Amino acid sequence: MSNPTAAILIIGDEILSGRTRDINMYHIAGTLSSVGIDLMEARVVSDDKSAIINAVRDLSKQYDNVFTSGGIGPTHDDITADCVAEAFGAHLSVRDDARSLLKAHYESQGKELTEERLRMARIPEGAVLIENPISIAPGFSLENVHVMAGVPRIFAVMVDKLLLRIETGNVMSSETIRVDLPESAISSPLRKIAEDNSELSIGSYPFEENGGYGANIVIRGFDLDAIKTAVQSVRQAFDL
Amino acid sequence: MSNPTAAILIIGDEILSGRTRDINMYHIAGTLSSVGIDLMEARVVSDDKSAIINAVRDLSKQYDNVFTSGGIGPTHDDITADCVAEAFGAHLSVRDDARSLLKAHYESQGKELTEERLRMARIPEGAVLIENPISIAPGFSLENVHVMAGVPRIFAVMVDKLLLRIETGNVMSSETIRVDLPESAISSPLRKIAEDNSELSIGSYPFEENGGYGANIVIRGFDLDAIKTAVQSVRQAFDL
Numbered sequence: 001m002s003n004p005t006a007a008i009l010i011i012g013d014e015i016l017s018g019r020t021r022d023i024n025m026y027h028i029a030g031t032l033s034s035v036g037i038d039l040m041e042a043r044v045v046s047d048d049k050s051a052i053i054n055a056v057r058d059l060s061k062q063y064d065n066v067f068t069s070g071g072i073g074p075t076h077d078d079i080t081a082d083c084v085a086e087a088f089g090a091h092l093s094v095r096d097d098a099r100s101l102l103k104a105h106y107e108s109q110g111k112e113l114t115e116e117r118l119r120m121a122r123i124p125e126g127a128v129l130i131e132n133p134i135s136i137a138p139g140f141s142l143e144n145v146h147v148m149a150g151v152p153r154i155f156a157v158m159v160d161k162l163l164l165r166i167e168t169g170n171v172m173s174s175e176t177i178r179v180d181l182p183e184s185a186i187s188s189p190l191r192k193i194a195e196d197n198s199e200l201s202i203g204s205y206p207f208e209e210n211g212g213y214g215a216n217i218v219i220r221g222f223d224l225d226a227i228k229t230a231v232q233s234v235r236q237a238f239d240l
Numbered sequence: 241m242s243n244p245t246a247a248i249l250i251i252g253d254e255i256l257s258g259r260t261r262d263i264n265m266y267h268i269a270g271t272l273s274s275v276g277i278d279l280m281e282a283r284v285v286s287d288d289k290s291a292i293i294n295a296v297r298d299l300s301k302q303y304d305n306v307f308t309s310g311g312i313g314p315t316h317d318d319i320t321a322d323c324v325a326e327a328f329g330a331h332l333s334v335r336d337d338a339r340s341l342l343k344a345h346y347e348s349q350g351k352e353l354t355e356e357r358l359r360m361a362r363i364p365e366g367a368v369l370i371e372n373p374i375s376i377a378p379g380f381s382l383e384n385v386h387v388m389a390g391v392p393r394i395f396a397v398m399v400d401k402l403l404l405r406i407e408t409g410n411v412m413s414s415e416t417i418r419v420d421l422p423e424s425a426i427s428s429p430l431r432k433i434a435e436d437n438s439e440l441s442i443g444s445y446p447f448e449e450n451g452g453y454g455a456n457i458v459i460r461g462f463d464l465d466a467i468k469t470a471v472q473s474v475r476q477a478f479d480l
């Protein structure tokens with residue numbers, strides 16, 4: 001049985017303008033690897049209605065799960081909930097369960113649940129809430145799309161909460177072997193090793209360090225013995 | 241006249257597995273902003289033939305430029321050139337101009353231009369080479385798709401070389417105003433300012449710091465006076 005698949009959709013002008021360096025994609029990539037959900041694709045689109053709707057429709061058709069990050073706050077540029085609802089033709093309105101959460105939260109701080117704050121209680125019909133223990137305003141899952149906040153610490157906690165209830169898979173093991181040779185000097189033996197071990201994923205990731213070239217050979221798979229054998233083959237091929 | 245648009249396509253299992261944190265997307269986002277090319281979308285796909293071909297076709301139809309990063313080295317998992325050629329139905333083979341570059345480079349180092357190294361001289365018919373002053377193996381532009389290396393320092397130099405010959409645009413100016421209030425306390429006045437200044441892009445990027453919430457209000461546009469006026473409006477609205 002193969003692992004569930006996933007895509008991450010980052011909604012963020014600030015990433016595309018180069019103002020902010022992404023961290024949520026990097027975070028979820030590591031987290032999903034550790035629970036056996038295969039991240040197949042990542043996309044960043046701008047805070048634009050049709051760009052978000054098209055990406056949600058496209059990705060949700062292709063993968064078991066779509067995780068989104070960003071655009072669920074109370075400001076005018078927060079349009080993710082509207083777009084995800086529209087992508088599935090679901091009605092979006094303030095929902096009692098989300099309103100109660102926000103009301104209790106703001107009342108405990110002596111603040112009012114203003115109309116603007118209430119925007120964060122707008123949840124599509126049929127969606128399941130995703131808990132946000134930090135700033136309370138919930139995310140939601142609609143069909144196979146899981147909508148979460150963009151602030152990194154909140155995003156990370158919402159992902160953890162979500163992973164308690166969605167299907168996970170088998171965790172791949174991996175070994176990395178550093179070879180201090182340019183890729184052009186290792187590609188021929190490595191190709192043969194990859195062909196001989198087609199049940200494993202063998203990647204070569206070149207780097208440059210102190211003016212010299214090298215590569216990290218990453219061997220991934222489910223069968224620990226097969227990985228061990230492939231590691232031996234790589235070591236032998238390059239006299240390591 | 242509007243600016244040329246672009247997408248970046250990162251080919252990299254190592255990003256999707258969480259092993260490596262992306263830097264090329266962040267780099268090109270900043271670079272394109274500084275030359276007036278509007279980055280509309282970023283995608284990361286795995287080293288998988290149909291994933292790459294589909295993404296190249298999809299993005300090249302939608303945007304003026306598609307920049308790719310990764311997968312043009314000599315190892316078995318470097319399949320970007322093959323996929324880009326196939327996406328456009330172009331023939332791929334070792335080309336004399338690329339072969340000459342590599343031959344001279346390896347000869348100057350007393351090394352042989354092996355069959356594996358020659359793989360890096362495979363260029364689609366009709367493509368224009370992109371210079372690589374660091375490790376010599378060239379990238380290429382085929383139609384509106386610009387294929388570059390994944391090693392960050394090499395990627396950055398190839399982007400610089402490429403930008404000398406493709407169309408650039410008008411550079412947006414931007415101002416950032418930090419507001420130490422949660423977004424829910426600023427969203428109503430900010431919505432009005434955004435509506436009053438529809439020719440500007442006004443975004444709110446929440447952050448969390450020392451247990452408190454704030455937001456960076458980013459105002460972007462081409463008209464410096466309009467930006468100045470909007471900055472004043474934001475300052476007034478929040479007593480800054």
